[in-house]
Amino acid sequence: MLEFIDSGDDVIAVKIAERITGEDLAAIMDRLEAGMARHDKVHVYVETLALDAIEVSGLAAQVARSAPLLGKLSRFGRVAVVADQAWVRIGARIESALLPFVSYRTFPPSDRSEALDWVRGGSTA
Numbered sequence: 001m002l003e004f005i006d007s008g009d010d011v012i013a014v015k016i017a018e019r020i021t022g023e024d025l026a027a028i029m030d031r032l033e034a035g036m037a038r039h040d041k042v043h044v045y046v047e048t049l050a051l052d053a054i055e056v057s058g059l060a061a062q063v064a065r066s067a068p069l070l071g072k073l074s075r076f077g078r079v080a081v082v083a084d085q086a087w088v089r090i091g092a093r094i095e096s097a098l099l100p101f102v103s104y105r106t107f108p109p110s111d112r113s114e115a116l117d118w119v120r121g122g123s124t125a
Contacts, residue, residue: 002027005045008120010035010077013045020051022058029065041077045119047112048083073099080115082107 002024005013012031016024035042079102081092089106096104107115 010039010041011043011045011119015047016051017049019053019055021055022062025062029062036075041075043077043119044079045116046081048088051085051088073102076102078119079104080107080119082109082112082115084109
C-alpha cells in the first residue's frame with residue numbers, strides 16, 4: 001500500500017506498508033520527476049511499515065526509468081527514512097555511506113514527526 005503524505009512542493013513524502021508494487025514505484029517516480037522539474041533540490045521522506053515484499057513485475061522498467069537520476073544525485077537534499085524494521089534502516093545507512101553528499105537520516109517510527117519536520121527543513125538535532 002502506498003500513501004502520499006501532504007508536504008511541501010519540494011518534498012516527496014510517502015508511506016509504504018507491506019508491499020511495493022511497480023505501480024507504486026511509477027507513482028513515486030512521477031512525483032520525483034515533477035518535483036525536480038520545479039526545484040533545484042528535492043527532499044525525500046519514506047516511511048515503511050512491515051515491509052515484506054517488492055513486486056517483481058514492473059521493477060525492471062522502474063530501475064531503467066530511475067537510471068538517469070544517477071546523474072542528478074546532487075539535486076537530492078535531505079532524505080529521511082522511517083522504518084519499523086531494522087533491516088530497512090540498515091539498508092538506508094549503507095545507501096547513505098555510498099552517497100555521502102546526500103543528507104540521509106534514519107528514524108524509528110516513534111520519531112516520525114521529527115523526521116518529517118527535518119525533511120521539510122525544520123531543525124532536528
